[in-house]
Amino acid sequence: MYHPSAPEVVEDPRGLDCRRTGRTSDMEKEHGRSVCLLEQKRKVVSSSIDVPHARKSEEEADMDKVTAAMVLTSLSTSPLVRSPPVRTSECSNGSWKEGGFTPSSHSSSGYWSWSAPSDQSNPSTPSPPLSADCFKPFRMPSVGGPADDGIDEADSSSLLFDEPIPRKRKNSMKVMFKCLWKNCGKVLSTAAGIQRHIRTTHLGRNCDSECSDGEEDFYYTEIKLNTDSVAEGLSSLSPVSPSVLAPPPPLAPPESSRTKSESNGTPLSRSAPSTLYLVHADHAYQATTPVTIPSSNSFTPNGSNSFSISWQSPPVTFTGTSASPTHSRNQGFVEQRAQTIAVLSSPPRATTSLRKSRGEGKKCRKVYGMDNRDMWCTACRWKKACQRFVD
DNA sequence: AGTGCCGGGTC
């Protein structure tokens, strides 16, 4: 688990200028990238904090800061936490806007108050349309739809947008990015591509990535095509990225298949609730023995209503291992999964290992040597447990 | 590679 070396706090509301300043020297590209990413994330969080809401009291505001800081620390390192899943039930009535938000992997962070301001902080954000069709299984559009701008895009803007996430991925994982905009399931192979797609197609911005404020992040998610048969085999979720290969299998109900995965990690789970259902299904593979938090109430830490989290029966599920979900980066995830697998598949063969550990004491063989084998105890001679120098 | 010894084979 890693914590950001510098737990930055929210003070810097719009400090996402890595793009603005176009100061990306080659040397800084790498660094810049991560910084940008961080900044983007931060923006998302900070926006909900720094933009004081009328109904908030001072204490509440302070509280927000504190919690935001906490959240940021986890966010900065684990992208998947970025956008915890949102219960579809909320999208229909718009409750999610009222601070409804999905808890991060930290159970304790349930008080992450993604209150209204966070979603609305960005004036230009046309919250993706929500409606009764929230529950509609996401339709899978031209999957193969060769991203018109997919790869090419990467070249031009990957420097800025390429998320580090994929880098951490195992090679067995093919990462794709899917647009979560309602009724749009476009899948592109690069983050940059999908971002551009969203920016131009849905956000109606024709400007270059330069003028992006990162909002696109909210509207796409990443999906993984897993080729790791082993891991996959164990995950009770058969569908391998159904979103890409086939329609979500019925057996993957949103709740149970939900997983904490980086994919949901994209903020758009929040802003594009209508697609959450899909997201869940899409990432079914990520759900390894998912544990669904049964909670059915809003999570209100401190009993303060200000943090009203309206998520009911949160879709939040995380793999059984108590491994802190925060570090849900793929790697961690994989590790977790491996653990789970190990547990599940551990053969009843432990008996073999009952073999008593070799004794430390000297044995006949060592004492007398091979030359004096006749001096060995019979057991040693017979290659049995030494009886003379019993441990 | 060396050591300890389990499991199993042969007489």
Place this chain on the structure above:
DNA sequence: GACCCGGCACT
């Protein structure tokens, strides 16, 4: 049961 040894775990 005495004896032997293949093979594995452990160092």
